[in-house]
Amino acid sequence: MYEGVVQDLIDELGRLPGVGPKSAQRIAFHILQSDPVDVRRLAHALNEVKEKVRFCVVCGNVSESERCRVCLDPRRDPAVICVVEEPKDVVAVERTREFRGRYHVLGGAISPIEGVGPDDLRIRELMTRLADGVVTELILATDPNLEGEATATYLARLLKPMGLRVTRLASGLPVGGDLEYADEVTLGRAFEGRRLLDV
Amino acid sequence: MAGMSLFRDDGVVLRTQKLGEADRIITLLTRQHGRVRAVARGVRRTKSKFGARLEPFSHVDVQFFSRGEELVGRHLALCTQVETITPYGGRIVDDYGRYTAATAMLETAERFTENEGEPAVQQYLLLIGALRTLATGEHDSPLVLDAFLLRSLSVNGYAPSFGDCAKCGIPGPNRFFSVQTGGALCPDCRVPGSVVPSPETLVLLGALLSGDWETADATEPRHAREGSGLVAAYVQWHLERGLRSLRYVDR
Numbered sequence: 001m002y003e004g005v006v007q008d009l010i011d012e013l014g015r016l017p018g019v020g021p022k023s024a025q026r027i028a029f030h031i032l033q034s035d036p037v038d039v040r041r042l043a044h045a046l047n048e049v050k051e052k053v054r055f056c057v058v059c060g061n062v063s064e065s066e067r068c069r070v071c072l073d074p075r076r077d078p079a080v081i082c083v084v085e086e087p088k089d090v091v092a093v094e095r096t097r098e099f100r101g102r103y104h105v106l107g108g109a110i111s112p113i114e115g116v117g118p119d120d121l122r123i124r125e126l127m128t129r130l131a132d133g134v135v136t137e138l139i140l141a142t143d144p145n146l147e148g149e150a151t152a153t154y155l156a157r158l159l160k161p162m163g164l165r166v167t168r169l170a171s172g173l174p175v176g177g178d179l180e181y182a183d184e185v186t187l188g189r190a191f192e193g194r195r196l197l198d199v
Numbered sequence: 200m201a202g203m204s205l206f207r208d209d210g211v212v213l214r215t216q217k218l219g220e221a222d223r224i225i226t227l228l229t230r231q232h233g234r235v236r237a238v239a240r241g242v243r244r245t246k247s248k249f250g251a252r253l254e255p256f257s258h259v260d261v262q263f264f265s266r267g268e269e270l271v272g273r274h275l276a277l278c279t280q281v282e283t284i285t286p287y288g289g290r291i292v293d294d295y296g297r298y299t300a301a302t303a304m305l306e307t308a309e310r311f312t313e314n315e316g317e318p319a320v321q322q323y324l325l326l327i328g329a330l331r332t333l334a335t336g337e338h339d340s341p342l343v344l345d346a347f348l349l350r351s352l353s354v355n356g357y358a359p360s361f362g363d364c365a366k367c368g369i370p371g372p373n374r375f376f377s378v379q380t381g382g383a384l385c386p387d388c389r390v391p392g393s394v395v396p397s398p399e400t401l402v403l404l405g406a407l408l409s410g411d412w413e414t415a416d417a418t419e420p421r422h423a424r425e426g427s428g429l430v431a432a433y434v435q436w437h438l439e440r441g442l443r444s445l446r447y448v449d450r
């Protein structure tokens with residue numbers, strides 16, 4: 001245990017995701033030894049993010065205005081929506097530069113054991129967005145784990161009567177890896193999702 | 200070093216929790232050691248040797264490394280090798296009703312095996328059987344779940360009666376039913392708060408408990424629904440804290 005404010009800082013850092021007591025201590029001492037200007041910049045960034053950033057009223061992505069940049073961009077195709085779990089997934093899809101549509105952030109995945117059901121996600125908001133008939137295609141890009149798959153299954157069933165084109169991201173082998181090292185679950189998925197080579 | 204030991208067992212993954220940057224704590228219901236928690240190092244990395252083998256619903260053959268003489272001790276064991284026996288997850292998440300029923304099964308199995316390391320072979324066999332049945336899609340998911348819940352109660356010493364009076368034993372059918380008193384009751388033994396389910400519902404519940412699928416599959420939906428309500432009340436009564444996932448079951 002350290003005294004007063006140092007321990008307070010360690011405690012606060014230790015509450016961050018993925019930061020254990022040892023890392024918290026290391027970060028705290030790093031901050032203590034840093035230049036005051038750097039520390040002030042960090043504190044400012046922390047304050048700014050809480051003051052300025054909110055969630056886009058349309059898609060639920062983080063945004064500095066009522067609507068996020070993607071929703072405001074007229075070049076983005078309004079007919080296609082990519083459904084993701086978290087704002088960080090929007091960033092991941094944007095990095096691919098493959099997708100020119102818009103997003104919908106659910107705010108998590110269905111996990112009954114954690115007490116998260118469909119009503120706890122932004123599914124009603126998604127259905128509202130589909131009401132005017134502009135959207136014709138949905139890409140379900142929830143995580144390739146059980147909860148993400150179950151959430152996609154739930155959405156696919158809910159969307160079926162609406163006659164939209166609904167696709168799910170392919171899951172399978174990591175690009176750049178060797179087949180022999182793939183586990184059988186992943187390899188099995190890759191077989192299910194195989195595509196026709198049209199040459 | 201003294202006291203280190205290797206264990207090998209097969210089990211079903213009940214739950215996974217993130218640990219640190221790339222690890223997970225895996226909770227399994229094993230054949231020989233009951234419920235076990237162990238650490239899978241690096242499992243969250245894409246290049247992990249475990250891959251997707253340690254996801255919930257997976258039936259796996261695991262080698263554990265323990266820093267003591269027991270598998271369950273002061274320190275969590277490590278998973279060192281994992282092989283898939285049956286990856287039930289894939290068949291289960293393809294259907295939302297199946298997924299929610301199977302999730303409630305995992306939570307039930309976890310709750311009925313609170314003492315880690317204590318063998319619970321009957322509970323284990325029930326879980327494997329129920330996941331297998333669910334994955335085939337032979338029977339309605341809520342029925343498979345209710346059968347699993349009733350039999351779990353039964354192997355843990357809380358067998359409800361759906362025929363003979365739970366108090367005096369007078370042979371059934373009996374009209375009254377009380378969760379608190381152990382099931383069906385005759386008019387003489389009925390307690391305040393007893394309900395009067397439809398006779399078909401009690402027949403269904405008896406069939407689910409005994410494994411008479413022919414009778415169970417032929418049941419009308421309204422009786423199946425009434426039965427699910429009674430089973431849920433019964434389970435919640437016997438497990439101190441209610442089952443969280445039960446209210447999300449897609450019926």
Ligand SMILES: [Zn+2]
Pocket residue numbers: 056057058059060061067068069070071072
């Ligand atoms: Zn937006």
Ligand SMILES: [Zn+2]
Pocket residue numbers: 364365366367368369384385386387388
């Ligand atoms: Zn009686």
